[in-house]
Amino acid sequence: MIEEKLLTEYARLVVNTGVNIAAGQDMIVSSPIECAELARYIAAAAYDAGARDVTISWSDERFTRLRYEKADAAVFNEFPAWRRSLYSDAAADGAAFVSIYSTDPDLLNGIPGEKLRNAERSAGAALLEYRAKLMNNENRWCVVSAPSAAWACKVFPDLSTEQALDKLWRAILSTVRVSEGKDAVKEWDKHIDFLHRAAAFMNKSSFSALHYRNGLGTDLVVGLPEGHIWAGGSEKAADGRMFAANIPSEEIYTVPDRMHVDGKVEASKPLVYNGSTIEGFGFVFKDGRVVDFHADKGRDVLDGLLKMDDGSMRLGEAALVPYDSPISKSGVLFYNTLFDENAACHLALGKAYPTCLKDGAEMDSVTLLKHGVNDSLIHEDFMIGTADLKIDGIYKDGRTVPVFRDGNFTENALAEAPVFRHGEEAPAPLILKQLNI
Amino acid sequence: MIEEKLLTEYARLVVNTGVNIAAGQDMIVSSPIECAELARYIAAAAYDAGARDVTISWSDERFTRLRYEKADAAVFNEFPAWRRSLYSDAAADGAAFVSIYSTDPDLLNGIPGEKLRNAERSAGAALLEYRAKLMNNENRWCVVSAPSAAWACKVFPDLSTEQALDKLWRAILSTVRVSEGKDAVKEWDKHIDFLHRAAAFMNKSSFSALHYRNGLGTDLVVGLPEGHIWAGGSEKAADGRMFAANIPSEEIYTVPDRMHVDGKVEASKPLVYNGSTIEGFGFVFKDGRVVDFHADKGRDVLDGLLKMDDGSMRLGEAALVPYDSPISKSGVLFYNTLFDENAACHLALGKAYPTCLKDGAEMDSVTLLKHGVNDSLIHEDFMIGTADLKIDGIYKDGRTVPVFRDGNFTENALAEAPVFRHGEEAPAPLILKQLNI
Numbered sequence: 015m016i017e018e019k020l021l022t023e024y025a026r027l028v029v030n031t032g033v034n035i036a037a038g039q040d041m042i043v044s045s046p047i048e049c050a051e052l053a054r055y056i057a058a059a060a061y062d063a064g065a066r067d068v069t070i071s072w073s074d075e076r077f078t079r080l081r082y083e084k085a086d087a088a089v090f091n092e093f094p095a096w097r098r099s100l101y102s103d104a105a106a107d108g109a110a111f112v113s114i115y116s117t118d119p120d121l122l123n124g125i126p127g128e129k130l131r132n133a134e135r136s137a138g139a140a141l142l143e144y145r146a147k148l149m150n151n152e153n154r155w156c157v158v159s160a161p162s163a164a165w166a167c168k169v170f171p172d173l174s175t176e177q178a179l180d181k182l183w184r185a186i187l188s189t190v191r192v193s194e195g196k197d198a199v200k201e202w203d204k205h206i207d208f209l210h211r212a213a214a215f216m217n218k219s220s221f222s223a224l225h226y227r228n229g230l231g232t233d234l235v236v237g238l239p240e241g242h243i244w245a246g247g248s249e250k251a252a253d254g255r256m257f258a259a260n261i262p263s264e265e266i267y268t269v270p271d272r273m274h275v276d277g278k279v280e281a282s283k284p285l286v287y288n289g290s291t292i293e294g295f296g297f298v299f300k301d302g303r304v305v306d307f308h309a310d311k312g313r314d315v316l317d318g319l320l321k322m323d324d325g326s327m328r329l330g331e332a333a334l335v336p337y338d339s340p341i342s343k344s345g346v347l348f349y350n351t352l353f354d355e356n357a358a359c360h361l362a363l364g365k366a367y368p369t370c371l372k373d374g375a376e377m378d379s380v381t382l383l384k385h386g387v388n389d390s391l392i393h394e395d396f397m398i399g400t401a402d403l404k405i406d407g408i409y410k411d412g413r414t415v416p417v418f419r420d421g422n423f424t425e426n427a428l429a430e431a432p433v434f435r436h437g438e439e440a441p442a443p444l445i446l447k448q449l450n451i
Numbered sequence: 452m453i454e455e456k457l458l459t460e461y462a463r464l465v466v467n468t469g470v471n472i473a474a475g476q477d478m479i480v481s482s483p484i485e486c487a488e489l490a491r492y493i494a495a496a497a498y499d500a501g502a503r504d505v506t507i508s509w510s511d512e513r514f515t516r517l518r519y520e521k522a523d524a525a526v527f528n529e530f531p532a533w534r535r536s537l538y539s540d541a542a543a544d545g546a547a548f549v550s551i552y553s554t555d556p557d558l559l560n561g562i563p564g565e566k567l568r569n570a571e572r573s574a575g576a577a578l579l580e581y582r583a584k585l586m587n588n589e590n591r592w593c594v595v596s597a598p599s600a601a602w603a604c605k606v607f608p609d610l611s612t613e614q615a616l617d618k619l620w621r622a623i624l625s626t627v628r629v630s631e632g633k634d635a636v637k638e639w640d641k642h643i644d645f646l647h648r649a650a651a652f653m654n655k656s657s658f659s660a661l662h663y664r665n666g667l668g669t670d671l672v673v674g675l676p677e678g679h680i681w682a683g684g685s686e687k688a689a690d691g692r693m694f695a696a697n698i699p700s701e702e703i704y705t706v707p708d709r710m711h712v713d714g715k716v717e718a719s720k721p722l723v724y725n726g727s728t729i730e731g732f733g734f735v736f737k738d739g740r741v742v743d744f745h746a747d748k749g750r751d752v753l754d755g756l757l758k759m760d761d762g763s764m765r766l767g768e769a770a771l772v773p774y775d776s777p778i779s780k781s782g783v784l785f786y787n788t789l790f791d792e793n794a795a796c797h798l799a800l801g802k803a804y805p806t807c808l809k810d811g812a813e814m815d816s817v818t819l820l821k822h823g824v825n826d827s828l829i830h831e832d833f834m835i836g837t838a839d840l841k842i843d844g845i846y847k848d849g850r851t852v853p854v855f856r857d858g859n860f861t862e863n864a865l866a867e868a869p870v871f872r873h874g875e876e877a878p879a880p881l882i883l884k885q886l887n888i
Contacts, residue, residue, distance in 0.1 A: 038523075047484040047487055047509060047511075050484055050511055050513075050514075053511075053514070054511070054513055054514055054517060057514060057517060057518070057521075058517055058521065061517075061521035061522060062521070066522070066523045066525075066526065067518075067522045067523060067526040068518065068522070069531070070511065070514055072484060072509035072511070074484075074487055074491075074507065074509070076487075076491055077487075077490070077491055077494060077507055080491060080494060080495055080498075081494070081504075081505065084494075084495065084498035084499070085498060085503070085504045085505070086475075086503045086504060088503075089503065089504040094506070094537075094540075095536055095540060096533045096534070096536035096537035096540060097533070099532055099533040099536055100531075100533035103531075103532060103533060
């Protein structure tokens with residue numbers, strides 16, 4: 015049993031720092047039925063913060079799987095009008111959206127890919143306006159997590175279900191900076207200020223490349239395109255109110271130059287891809303492209319991933335996460351993007367966020383490629399951060415400055431006053447998919 | 452833990468006997484999140500029976516209460532368009548509707564009546580078409596039950612939550628005739644045949660009155676209006692397919708003559724009204740109206756109930772339930788209409804079902820009163836059945852025939868071949884409210 019005051023504090027964090035609810039505003043909470051307790055705490059916190067009304071949109075993973083197994087295949091080409099109306103009407107009315115993300119990593123194993131793709135396509139078409147509003151920060155939104163039994167047992171397979179649930183709860187609360195006797199909202203004010211300082215330094219420095227090195231054997235230069243933008247922490251919504259779209263969030267991230275990545279890099283954590291685990295792997299890059307790779311485990315899976323399309327052999331994201339951040343220190347492999355992508359400094363193979371390039375959101379795909387912004391059907395993070403990671407920033411004139419030492423930002427990199435620049439921050443579109451029901 | 456095969460059999464009963472799902476038909480299941488297990492079994496059974504798709508519309512009692520406590524009072528004057536669309540669109544498309552009814556009897560204690568009335572009024576207006584379709588049997592529907600923790604602890608207050616849940620599950624399964632090694636659908640075929648036989652006998656006999664007597668002191672003559680109809684068991688939907696709107700259902704019922712009830716009647720079980728328990732009570736009737744009453748406990752509450760309006764002192768329903776039926780034999784007070792109204796022979800104070808009179812559905816309220824069909828804001832069942840209850844049917848010419856002896860139908864009353872007459876059966880409108888979310 016998680017203490018009531020911790021859940022209350024977590025809910026207050028989601029409502030205040032997360033979606034920053036306004037007096038009289040409506041809120042939609044998407045929640046698995048297994049996370050009902052947290053959903054109720056969040057609803058209560060929203061009402062206490064002045065929300066006019068809260069709607070909980072429930073889902074059930076086990077029914078989701080049952081439906082994929084048994085329903086007429088044609089239903090996955092449809093999307094119910096009432097569900098579209100639930101999301102689109104609320105978005106049009108200015109509601110805030112909270113999504114509780116708690117997924118059994120093995121839930122959809124064995125379900126034919128065509129059904130999944132059809133369902134995704136139908137949802138995409140029906141929820142186009144809703145998603146666009148959230149992507150453009152017209153509505154404030156936040157993705158958070160709570161444990162489910164299946165997920166907890168995947169993360170802690172040696173424990174009883176009850177113990178696993180408790181342990182996963184403790185791990186989540188610790189990563190989101192909710193702890194006994196501390197004001198979580200104030201902790202997040204400090205944390206977001208930290209991320210904004212780091213992003214401000216990186217944006218002001220406007221490096222042409224980063225040089226990564228550590229004892230694992232990583233020695234990699236990642237080029238950064240002209241006009242790249244570092245984003246992270248909280249963002250500003252269209253109405254000027256700040257919000258934090260992901261809780262937890264430990265990263266600042268940008269777009270690498272798809273043509274200028276050179277050297278070798280070793281992964282520091284396993285990668286779980288479509289239910290398979292890839293371990294002890296690394297890549298050699300030349301002119302932005304993977305020219306060699308190895309893996310102690312899951313080499314075939316990695317090979318398939320790299321060969322998905324032209325862009326899957328190039329980088330689409332570079333993200334900086336301090337080794338001292340709570341997820342990294344927990345040592346837990348969460349099998350959940352929201353946590354694992356915040357576990358360490360990472361790179362991603364595949365698609366880049368156009369919003370991480372100045373005016374990128376308005377560019378067509380050819381123009382984006384010309385500017386070094388990668389495209390692919392995939393976007394797969396892999397962790398490279400270690401306790402001894404050092405990163406130098408390389409200016410256009412060739413001078414260098416230490417950005418990371420011993421796995422963390424240098425003092426120099428945090429000296430910059432945070433200047434929040436509205437419109438330059440990427441709304442983390444890959445997480446957005448968790449908001450769909 | 453309830454055995455998987457019992458849940459499977461219960462779900463099969465709901466899908467086949469309850470809504471009688473057709474190949475290619477859609478189904479909506481309204482379920483509290485606490486009843487997710489049964490909801491999934493019902494969904495699986497529906498798919499196995501050929502349903503095209505199943506939608507589960509979830510609700511959560513604890514959030515319902517939280518919302519009544521904390522939301523802006525104005526929201527209860529609204530009804531969300533998406534929720535209206537969920538029910539109305541599905542009804543228009545010919546879906547079947549299952550509602551899992553599992554209510555904490557004390558859930559809304561202390562919530563201001565105005566909020567509840569406003570919410571009910573808004574839902575009533577928004578769901579008018581949907582409800583009309585179900586009332587007219589245009590769509591097939593079924594209300595069933597599964598335990599929730601709060602409800603189970605109310606019924607078995609001396610047990611642990613886990614024990615109470617298990618005991619309530621066993622009680623429910625036994626009342627719905629689901630048991631190890633038996634085919635529940637076949638059991639219900641026999642049961643419905645039994646109810647149809649009894650109704651056919653009562654309808655053919657067209658008694659002018661019933662005369663109730665037992666050792667408790669009941670000696671009551673209940674007049675029956677010209678054109679009254681006995682209904683019960685399964686009904687025929689607009690498309691000709693049979694369905695059973697309530698599982699369990701043990702009664703056949705009709706409308707008494709509001710002006711012709713004379714004698715005294717003693718209640719055989721306590722009555723729970725708005726959270727208060729009335730015990731050891733009875734009435735004296737003259738010319739259809741209560742002229743005296745007594746109660747060992749809850750006399751004031753009963754007094755208030757009787758004085759609600761003019762119709763609350765007259766009868767609106769007479770229902771026959773064999774003393775040997777499973778709910779009666781269980782001896783459990785369920786605090787749940789679906790079960791308790793099927794516990795014994797009963798009468799109801801207040802509003803009558805117009806559909807229990809020939810052409811009654813088309814009559815205005817004045818015409819109905821003229822025909823002896825009572826009207827009131829209330830409809831309160833009270834149990835009068837005992838092991839020694841005898842009921843005689845009185846023909847127009849004064850002859851009598853035994854209908855009940857020793858608490859059960861006489862053989863004579865069951866000798867009639869069931870003639871199902873479409874359009875003469877009442878759709879039990881008071882249970883229908885359970886279908887709203």
